[in-house]
Amino acid sequence: MNVLIIEDERALADEVELFLSKNNFICEVCYNGASASEKIAINLYDFILIDLGLPDYDGLDLLKEAKLNRPEAACIILTARAEVNDRIKGLDLGADDYLPKPFSLLELQSRMQAITRRKFGLVNQTVNLDGFIVNLTDRTITYMSNAVSAITKKEFDLIAYLILHKNRTLTRAQLSEHIWGSVVNDDYDSNFIDAHIKNIRKKLSAFAAADWLETVRGLGYRIKTNV
Amino acid sequence: MKLKTKLTLFNAISKLVIVTLFVLLLPSIIENINRNYTDDRLIKQKDKLLQIVREQGIKTYIEDGQSYGSYLPLKEEYISLDEVEPDYYADTIQNERRLVERDTIDYRILSHTFVAGKKNYLLEIGKSTETIGDTTGPLQTIAFLLLLGMIMLTIIADQVYSNYILAPLSRIIRTKLVGAKFPSFTTYSRIKTTTSDFQHLDLSIHKMIATIERAFQKEREFISNASHELMTPISIIQTKIENMFEQEDVADELKVRLLEMQRILNRLKSITKTLLLISQIENEQFLKEDEISLNDMLQELYEEISIRLQEKNIGFSIALTEDATLVNVNKFLLFNLLFNLVNNAIKYNKPDGAIIITGEPFKGGYRININDTGIGIAEDELPFIFNRFKKLKASLKQDSFGLGLPIVKSIADFHQIDVQVQSEQGVGSTFILSIPAKLLRA
Numbered sequence: 001m002n003v004l005i006i007e008d009e010r011a012l013a014d015e016v017e018l019f020l021s022k023n024n025f026i027c028e029v030c031y032n033g034a035s036a037s038e039k040i041a042i043n044l045y046d047f048i049l050i051d052l053g054l055p056d057y058d059g060l061d062l063l064k065e066a067k068l069n070r071p072e073a074a075c076i077i078l079t080a081r082a083e084v085n086d087r088i089k090g091l092d093l094g095a096d097d098y099l100p101k102p103f104s105l106l107e108l109q110s111r112m113q114a115i116t117r118r119k120f121g122l123v124n125q126t127v128n129l130d131g132f133i134v135n136l137t138d139r140t141i142t143y144m145s146n147a148v149s150a151i152t153k154k155e156f157d158l159i160a161y162l163i164l165h166k167n168r169t170l171t172r173a174q175l176s177e178h179i180w181g182s183v184v185n186d187d188y189d190s191n192f193i194d195a196h197i198k199n200i201r202k203k204l205s206a207f208a209a210a211d212w213l214e215t216v217r218g219l220g221y222r223i224k225t226n227v
Numbered sequence: 228m229k230l231k232t233k234l235t236l237f238n239a240i241s242k243l244v245i246v247t248l249f250v251l252l253l254p255s256i257i258e259n260i261n262r263n264y265t266d267d268r269l270i271k272q273k274d275k276l277l278q279i280v281r282e283q284g285i286k287t288y289i290e291d292g293q294s295y296g297s298y299l300p301l302k303e304e305y306i307s308l309d310e311v312e313p314d315y316y317a318d319t320i321q322n323e324r325r326l327v328e329r330d331t332i333d334y335r336i337l338s339h340t341f342v343a344g345k346k347n348y349l350l351e352i353g354k355s356t357e358t359i360g361d362t363t364g365p366l367q368t369i370a371f372l373l374l375l376g377m378i379m380l381t382i383i384a385d386q387v388y389s390n391y392i393l394a395p396l397s398r399i400i401r402t403k404l405v406g407a408k409f410p411s412f413t414t415y416s417r418i419k420t421t422t423s424d425f426q427h428l429d430l431s432i433h434k435m436i437a438t439i440e441r442a443f444q445k446e447r448e449f450i451s452n453a454s455h456e457l458m459t460p461i462s463i464i465q466t467k468i469e470n471m472f473e474q475e476d477v478a479d480e481l482k483v484r485l486l487e488m489q490r491i492l493n494r495l496k497s498i499t500k501t502l503l504l505i506s507q508i509e510n511e512q513f514l515k516e517d518e519i520s521l522n523d524m525l526q527e528l529y530e531e532i533s534i535r536l537q538e539k540n541i542g543f544s545i546a547l548t549e550d551a552t553l554v555n556v557n558k559f560l561l562f563n564l565l566f567n568l569v570n571n572a573i574k575y576n577k578p579d580g581a582i583i584i585t586g587e588p589f590k591g592g593y594r595i596n597i598n599d600t601g602i603g604i605a606e607d608e609l610p611f612i613f614n615r616f617k618k619l620k621a622s623l624k625q626d627s628f629g630l631g632l633p634i635v636k637s638i639a640d641f642h643q644i645d646v647q648v649q650s651e652q653g654v655g656s657t658f659i660l661s662i663p664a665k666l667l668r669a
Contacts, residue, residue, distance in 0.1 A: 009459050011463045011467075015466035015470055016466060022473065080455050080456075080459050100458075101459060101461075101462040102458055102459075102465050102496055103462065103465075104469060106469065152530065154530070154531070154534070169472075171486055171489060173486070173489045173490055176493075182559070183563060184497075184501055184634060185497075185566060185567050185570055192534045192535060192538065195534050195537065196534055218482075218483050220486075
């Protein structure tokens with residue numbers, strides 16, 4: 001998939017490029033609005049990541065151009081200008097998602113995957129983990145046709161995020177940010193990921209051993225699968 | 228005491244003092260006037276008599292050396308004419324007591340000597356002082372009553388006028404000082420008055436408010452800009468750490484240190500995000516268009532925090548006497564308000580403690596009480612709990628940077644929800660949210 005990264009902060013643009021390239025995206029980077037505008041007019045992209053705070057261009061204008069010339073491309077707004085109005089304007093102009101800085105690269109990837117799923121209309125995206133069938137669309141887990149109903153919304157969010165980034169160790173900070181991201185609070189270190197994982201394991205073990213959910217000592221958690 | 232009352236009171240007292248003084252002085256004034264008037268009349272009578280003597284001769288009154296004397300029937304006036312020694316001289320007016328036909332009467336007597344027909348005569352004209360003083364008493368009473376009436380009238384007039392003239396002052400106090408919500412003010416509206424002092428006061432207050440407002444605005448802009456500017460560098464570091472973490476050739480030992488960096492960075496991120504949120508709320512960048520049931524929101528909150536309750540084995544109950552539907556609110560913000568309050572109630576609770584949320588309508592709105600069995604807040608710390616970065620003794624033990632309650636406060640202010648706190652150390656705290664009626668669907 002082709003991605004155009006429009007970001008004037010070179011260090012950030014390069015990190016995003018590095019990360020996405022490793023995850024099999026083909027990336028192009030623009031450090032200013034003028035060259036981005038040119039590229040949008042000429043090339044085909046699946047994703048366009050737009051930073052709203054460009055020195056030479058209004059990011060929202062780029063979004064309009066992209067929607068006009070490349071209606072097939074999914075646009076994600078990346079911005080440090082976390083103004084509520086910008087968000088609404090961006091989504092009104094047809095942006096597919098909005099990610100305020102500072103964001104986690106994993107979060108970016110998961111948003112991109114969600115858009116892909118939506119676009120290609122994957123009706124039933126399921127993952128089989130040693131007999132546990134996780135349906136990411138319906139948000140259900142079944143084992144031998146029995147629903148694992150005790151799993152809460154938050155717990156499912158955690159499992160889904162780990163599946164999305166399967167075979168990769170996710171740190172507690174990354175997991176927390178994903179499931180607590182919308183709450184602004186006063187703690188900087190409290191971490192309830194361990195408690196959540198403990199609960200998940202307990203609930204799953206009522207059906208079968210869930211060895212695929214691994215603890216990576218000192219680092220975090222990982223779902224191991226070769227599917 | 229009100230300025231108006233003070234002015235009226237001063238006016239009344241000063242007038243009363245002046246009038247009393249005047250009434251006390253009145254007898255001597257009247258006496259003085261009377262004496263002058265009497266003396267004047269005595270002199271006129273003397274002049275008339277002397278003229279008669281000049282024109283018609285002394286014989287009109289005196290014949291053969293006899294003396295002349297005449298009284299009015301009640302002896303209030305008399306005239307006497309006597310021949311005296313040639314070298315005797317008198318020309319005076321004075322009070323003297325005379326014995327007239329067994330009555331002793333005080334007279335004002337004019338004595339005057341004159342020469343007629345080579346003989347020296349003494350003329351005396353007397354007027355009883357009793358008749359002179361007669362009028363003083365009634366005059367005094369009348370004057371006193373009259374003046375008292377006038378004072379009453381002027382007091383009423385003063386009251387009315389000071390009411391009228393001081394009206395702009397009370398309007399300034401009411402609209403500019405008491406009513407104004409700090410630090411956000413409505414635009415300047417001039418108070419109508421022709422009194423230049425009040426115009427000056429009004430303008431000065433307006434200028435002062437404008438200065439304060441500018442200072443607040445600057446602070447808000449600074450926080451907003453600073454936190455925005457911090458977002459990009461934080462973003463870069465975060466992505467760099469994430470990419471390094473992914474690298475195959477990074478040893479686990481190094482990864483643990485990267486993790487440590489990520490944690491510290493998260494702390495920086497949290498502070499920056501929180502400051503940005505507070506500044507966005509204070510700059511009124513959030514819409515208030517959501518409608519939500521309080522019960523639903525509390526259930527959602529419970530789901531969000533149940534893991535935290537479980538960790539400390541804290542009991543949690545919600546008891547609303549009736550549900551409330553909130554309108555014209557920002558759901559995201561209200562959720563964060565409740566989250567932070569309940570999160571604190573967990574953090575500062577004892578293991579196996581309890582959190583009880585109750586809600587009931589009251590006259591003028593809906594009240595939510597969030598009660599915990601926690602460590603409580605010391606009385607001397609209570610006034611400061613809503614201050615930014617104010618770390619209380621208890622919170623030092625927790626992973627907290629002192630922005631939880633400031634978030635609560637700014638969200639509450641944004642929605643005009645009143646927050647009160649009652650706390651007893653070692654027993655627990657209760658946060659009381661009073662939601663105004665305008666945020667409730669009738």
